[in-house]
Every structure is written in structure tokens, then in C-alpha cells.
Amino acid sequence: MSRLPCVNPADAPAPVREALQAALPLNFFRVMANAETAFPDWMRWGGTLLKDLALDxxxxxxxxxxxxxxxxxxxxxxxxxxxxxxxxxxxxxxxxxxxxxxxxxxxxxxxxxxxxxxxxxxxxxxxxxxxxxxxxxxxxxxxxxxxxxxxxxxxxxxxxxxxxxxxxxxxxxxxxxxxxx
The missing domain is CATH 1.20.1290.10 (AhpD-like)
Incomplete structure (x- = not known):
């Protein structure tokens, strides 16, 4: 069992809920969503690192x-x-x-x-x-x-x-x- 709770999208503020709903249902994302103000931008950052780099x-x-x-x-x-x-x-x-x-x-x-x-x-x-x-x-x-x-x-x-x-x-x-x- 994780030491921190996983955020339930239904209970999250709108920006966090929207980011979680757009993401795969991974425990990591749901734990990171505890950082409400940083989470939506962090999700965009992670997407950039997986999709938009010149790095092979x-x-x-x-x-x-x-x-x-x-x-x-x-x-x-x-x-x-x-x-x-x-x-x-x-x-x-x-x-x-x-x-x-x-x-x-x-x-x-x-x-x-x-x-x-x-x-x-x-x-x-x-x-x-x-x-x-x-x-x-x-x-x-x-x-x-x-x-x-x-x-x-x-x-x-x-x-x-x-x-x-x-x-x-x-x-x-x-x-x-x-x-x-």
C-alpha cells in the first residue's frame, strides 16, 4: 500500500481532474496529483519529454x-x-x-x-x-x-x-x- 493516497479524479479540483481524466489510470499520476497546483503543468512537461524532443x-x-x-x-x-x-x-x-x-x-x-x-x-x-x-x-x-x-x-x-x-x-x-x- 502506498504511503500517500491516490487522488480520486471525482474529488479533485477541475484542473487536476481534467489532467487525470486525460491521462492513463496510473497510480503514479494519481499520487502526483496531490501536488494540485503543479500537477497539470507537470503532466504537460512529462508529455513533452515523451513526444516532442529532438533526442532520439x-x-x-x-x-x-x-x-x-x-x-x-x-x-x-x-x-x-x-x-x-x-x-x-x-x-x-x-x-x-x-x-x-x-x-x-x-x-x-x-x-x-x-x-x-x-x-x-x-x-x-x-x-x-x-x-x-x-x-x-x-x-x-x-x-x-x-x-x-x-x-x-x-x-x-x-x-x-x-x-x-x-x-x-x-x-x-x-x-x-x-x-x-
């Missing part, structure tokens, strides 16, 4: 799975493994990420750079000069900042899910794209 969706999803693994949060993993597969991740890639094998042969050199960068941002906050240089040689400044936004967003999601002992929903897969985040 596969790179985004392997970074999210890396954050989930480093944070040891099953909720995020359960939701994003199918999303990663829907944007091109192979089962081998998902399994390698689950085993902390970011140097596995199933990853391209570019994907390994993104995974190393994600690892260093999560663990050390500031990536090494070598890793940052490799990433900026691969991605545009826009994509680097978008990757940092994704990493930060999913670090926050992992911490909320862990701190609240959030009950895990069945995976929604690519269906999450129809909702806000």
Missing part, C-alpha cells in the same frame, strides 16, 4: 531504463521496458540494462556514450570531461539538454515512487504516449 526516442528510453536500474526502482522499469521496446530496444538491450551491462555488444558506441553519461549524471552529478566531450561530439546542444531533462525527470519519478512505496501498475507500454507522461 531509443536514446531517451535506454537512459530512462538506466536511471531506473541505478535507482533500483521497479515501478519505472515495469512501465518503460515495453516503451523502450516500442521505440526499437531489443530484448537483449533491455536484459543487458537490467544486469548493468552498459558495455554489452548489443549497444552501439553512441548508445554506450549515452548510457555512460546517464550513469555519471545519476551517480556523480557532474559527468567526467571525457564522457561530456564524447556526448557533445555525438548530440547537439539541444539534445544534450533534453537528455539531462529526461534524466532529471526520471530521477525524480524514481524517488517519488520509492519514497511513497507506490503500488506497481500493469505496464501501459506505448499507450503512455496518448497521456501526459
Amino acid at each position: 526516442p531509443l536514446l531517451r528510453e535506454i537512459a530512462i531504463l538506466r536511471v531506473a536500474r541505478l535507482s533500483d526502482v521497479r515501478y519505472e522499469w515495469v512501465q518503460h521496458a515495453p516503451i523502450a521496446r516500442s521505440v526499437g530496444a531489443t530484448d537483449e538491450m533491455v536484459h543487458a540494462l537490467g544486469r548493468d551491462e552498459i558495455e554489452a555488444d548489443c549497444f552501439s558506441p553512441d548508445q554506450r556514450i549515452v548510457l555512460q553519461f546517464t550513469t555519471e549524471v545519476v551517480r556523480d552529478v557532474r559527468p567526467s570531461d571525457e564522457t561530456a566531450t564524447a556526448l557533445t561530439g555525438l548530440l547537439s546542444p539541444r539534445e544534450v539538454v533534453e537528455l539531462l531533462m529526461v534524466i532529471g525527470q526520471y530521477m525524480m519519478i524514481a524517488r517519488v515512487a520509492a519514497a511513497t512505496d507506490l503500488e506497481i501498475d500493469k505496464p501501459m507500454g506505448a499507450g503512455v504516449y496518448g497521456a501526459g507522461g
Whole structure:
């Protein structure tokens, strides 16, 4: 049982109710809805990170799975493994990420750079000069900042899910794209 209640859309203020009704029925969204003033904008933000980035969706999803693994949060993993597969991740890639094998042969050199960068941002906050240089040689400044936004967003999601002992929903897969985040 979650440490915080899930908001019932019927009992929520209009902006929160509307955001919840437009979203998939995930416990995470319903817990986040407790932050009434921030929730509708946060849902739009999450939708932007899933739909409107220059960052390649596969790179985004392997970074999210890396954050989930480093944070040891099953909720995020359960939701994003199918999303990663829907944007091109192979089962081998998902399994390698689950085993902390970011140097596995199933990853391209570019994907390994993104995974190393994600690892260093999560663990050390500031990536090494070598890793940052490799990433900026691969991605545009826009994509680097978008990757940092994704990493930060999913670090926050992992911490909320862990701190609240959030009950895990069945995976929604690519269906999450129809909702806000």
C-alpha cells in the first residue's frame, strides 16, 4: 500500500481532474496529483519529454531504463521496458540494462556514450570531461539538454515512487504516449 493516497479524479479540483481524466489510470499520476497546483503543468512537461524532443526516442528510453536500474526502482522499469521496446530496444538491450551491462555488444558506441553519461549524471552529478566531450561530439546542444531533462525527470519519478512505496501498475507500454507522461 502506498504511503500517500491516490487522488480520486471525482474529488479533485477541475484542473487536476481534467489532467487525470486525460491521462492513463496510473497510480503514479494519481499520487502526483496531490501536488494540485503543479500537477497539470507537470503532466504537460512529462508529455513533452515523451513526444516532442529532438533526442532520439531509443536514446531517451535506454537512459530512462538506466536511471531506473541505478535507482533500483521497479515501478519505472515495469512501465518503460515495453516503451523502450516500442521505440526499437531489443530484448537483449533491455536484459543487458537490467544486469548493468552498459558495455554489452548489443549497444552501439553512441548508445554506450549515452548510457555512460546517464550513469555519471545519476551517480556523480557532474559527468567526467571525457564522457561530456564524447556526448557533445555525438548530440547537439539541444539534445544534450533534453537528455539531462529526461534524466532529471526520471530521477525524480524514481524517488517519488520509492519514497511513497507506490503500488506497481500493469505496464501501459506505448499507450503512455496518448497521456501526459
